[in-house]
Amino acid sequence: MKENKDIEQNERRLRIIRDALFIVIPLIIIVFIFLTYIKDIKTIINEVDTLRYEMDSVLTSIKSNDSEMVEASVYHIDESSKHMQYILSEKKWKLLSHIPYIKKYIRSADTLVDVVVNASDDVLKPGVEVMKQYPLSQLKSGDGFRVDTINAYLDYLEKIEPEIEDMTSSISQVKVTFSRSGNISKYVDKLNSLTAAYKENGEYIQIFREFLGDGSDRMYLVAAQNSSEIRASGGFPGSVGTIRIENGVMSIGDFQTVYKVLSERVPESVQVTEHEKTIFSSWMRLSRDVCYNPDFERVGSIWAHSYESRNGIHVDGVISLTPVIIQKILKYTGGVTLSDGTQLNGDNATKVLQKELYYKYLSNRTDTNISNANDYVDALFAETAKLVMSKFVSEFDYKMISQYAQIFIDGGKDRTILMWMENEKAQTYVREAGCSGGLNHDKEHPQAGVYFSCSYASKMGWFINLDTQIGDSVINTDGSRTYDMTVVMSNAIVSDDIYKAGEYILGAQNGGIKGFIHLFAPEGGTISDITTSNSMKMVLDEYEGLQLAYNLNFVVYADKPITIKYKVTTAPGVDEPLTVSKTPTLQEYR
Structure with missing residues (x-):
């Protein structure tokens, strides 16, 4: 009897231990897995901080033309990004990606890490190779610049610009945030700074490419x-x-x-x-x-x-x-x-x-x-x-x-x-960038021309003022717009300037500025209703398909400005407001 009782007690103890193990072992496993996740998360957070630090180092090193430091920082960035990618590719993380509530976080993390890896492979590493092959210290050659070095960097910027755009777009699709996800966005923002000048000045860089x-x-x-x-x-x-x-x-x-x-x-x-x-x-x-x-x-x-x-x-x-x-x-x-x-x-x-x-x-x-x-x-x-x-x-x-x-x-x-x-x-690029100085033939972007010239040998250009004013537009029945234009030519010379100058500077008008004025209508537009404060006659004509009014025989005296008022009508159906192109004067430098 005693033996049976002992056997029953032992069996009871075994059942208790077995039941306990059924509870404790899964708990231990869960705690262990949880701790490994926590460890991985801490590792990823540290790697993200490393990325931020090393990217700052890359930008600083680029500014100081230290290609060796750039290469070292890019190496660390590459190691950190690949390490994060490896962690998230493990089975335990893939398992979580199937859990409904958690999967959006895992997928977002995958996207952010992929962006960092791509940045390393497609942006930073190629940049290191360009810096090694074409060091900026060799940009200048004697009294000039090496064209192959300039072109190498322009080619690089042109290549990485769409890559960075794609990265920015990928980050914008991430709808959840993490404790360090903002740092990934800042990281890509820093990459954007590499191409900011290229993107902002793309039309001018294209001219430069054609020039070189x-x-x-x-x-x-x-x-x-x-x-x-x-x-x-x-x-x-x-x-x-x-x-x-x-x-x-x-x-x-x-x-x-x-x-x-x-x-x-x-x-x-x-x-x-x-x-x-x-x-x-x-x-x-x-x-x-x-x-x-x-x-x-x-x-x-x-x-x-x-x-x-x-x-x-x-x-x-x-x-x-x-x-x-x-x-x-x-x-x-x-x-x-x-x-x-x-x-x-x-x-x-x-x-x-x-x-x-x-x-x-x-x-x-x-x-x-x-x-x-x-x-x-x-x-x-x-x-x-x-x-x-x-x-x-x-x-x-x-x-x-x-x-x-x-x-x-x-x-x-x-x-x-x-x-x-x-x-x-090349000239097409120049026109598109707005620096051709050609007469405007873009009907959709109407522009009036106001151009002044000193017509007699002198150095009186320093004193000429050329001011323009565009009034409000009136919409006509055919969809064209009519603007009241005012042009004022004035002479800023004072008596002391006249006294000291002499004929070489003044010309033959003793302080007056003998000049030409040419007023151009926009493409498809007209000039009308011209009046002048000094009763001078404006001749209407046409040049390069544009209507113009001009006068080749007048003098702008000190304290006697000449005002020209007229109407400019744009081509029918043009909604863009009228602008003015005019001869640059020195008014703001006096």
């Missing part, structure tokens, strides 16, 4: 248009330089006075028409004076043919710069000192070049022979252009490419930088 080509030999003219001798397309081209691409290196050549560079007469190959001479004056027969025509596409083409006619060298394009660009460049590069001791910087360059040098050497307060002084000042202008361009090359900082690009963008908008390219495909 594949590095084969090319030659471009750089015309420094003098706003003190203001012309419709900018100014008199006092100095002309070159940009050459030779043996894969782009370099800036010397600037010379226009009289030594362009043929005197317009070549037969681009002969000026009698109609153009009527509209823009007979000065159009001279190559240097075709800038009375506001259409820079026409002007640039003539200057290119004129240079080739005189020098026997083919020209692939022409860039026009006004003096305000000099000041904008010097704001980033620092100042220069001319051979006569004149200091130019980012605050004073325009005023010095457009007024003070003339008053220093060519006013009636100096004893210098005018002819010799004029040659000397022309030489100083040529020296300025060369010094500034050389300083730009020597002080070039690739970290400021966005700022340099902004100079070009702003210059295209206000016509202080214009460009003509012989290649029609």
Whole structure:
């Protein structure tokens, strides 16, 4: 009996232990699995923090041109991203992805990790290879820039831009958040910063690509248009330089006075028409004076043919710069000192070049022979252009490419930088970017033209004001819109300026500004109801399919502004508001 009782007690104990084990062992297993999940989550969180730190290191190293540090940081990023991907590919995580409530978190985590892995494989690693093969330290070669290095980075940015767009799109589809998911988004935001300038300035970069080509030999003219001798397309081209691409290196050549560079007469190959001479004056027969025509596409083409006619060298394009660009460049590069001791910087360059040098050497307060002084000042202008361009090359900082690009963008908008390219495909890009300086033929984006020129030899462009105002539109029955336009030309010269100036600066009008004015209607539009405050007659005509009104014989005296009021009507059915293109003046630099 006792034995049976002992057996029953043992069996009871075994059942208790067995039942306990059935409960405890699964609990232990669950706790173990839970702890492994917690460990994995902590590991992933640490890896995400590593990604953020290493991406900051990548961007810092790129700015400092430290390719070895970039490579080391990218290696750590790659290791971290692959480690996270490995963890999430394990069976225990795949199992969770089938549980209804949890699966959305697992799938979102998979998406975020895939983005990081793709960023490493498709963006960062290729970038390291480009930096190793084309180190930025070798961008400059002598007095120029290596075209293959520039193109390598442009190719890289073009390649990764859609990759980063896809990553951004993938992250936007993730609808759940984690403790570190925001860091993944910030990580991709940092990748976006690599291509930000490329995306923002894509149309201008396309022009630059066409300008560079594949590095084969090319030659471009750089015309420094003098706003003190203001012309419709900018100014008199006092100095002309070159940009050459030779043996894969782009370099800036010397600037010379226009009289030594362009043929005197317009070549037969681009002969000026009698109609153009009527509209823009007979000065159009001279190559240097075709800038009375506001259409820079026409002007640039003539200057290119004129240079080739005189020098026997083919020209692939022409860039026009006004003096305000000099000041904008010097704001980033620092100042220069001319051979006569004149200091130019980012605050004073325009005023010095457009007024003070003339008053220093060519006013009636100096004893210098005018002819010799004029040659000397022309030489100083040529020296300025060369010094500034050389300083730009020597002080070039690739970290400021966005700022340099902004100079070009702003210059295209206000016509202080214009460009003509012989290649029609390249010129199409120039037009689309808005820096061709051509007359507007886009009916859907109506633009009125207001162009002023000093018509008599003087340096009075410094004093001219050209102000425009567009009134509210009236919608006509045919869907066209009519605007009241007001143009005011005024002369800011004061008696002290007149007293000190002398005839070379003032011209023949003793402080008055003798000029031309050309008013263009938008494509498919008209000009009507013209009135002028001085009763001068405006002649109606047509040029390149655009209606215009012009006058070639008036003088703007100090304290006697000339106001022109007229109506501009757009083409039928155009909804875009009217804008104005006008000759850039120096008003804001006085």
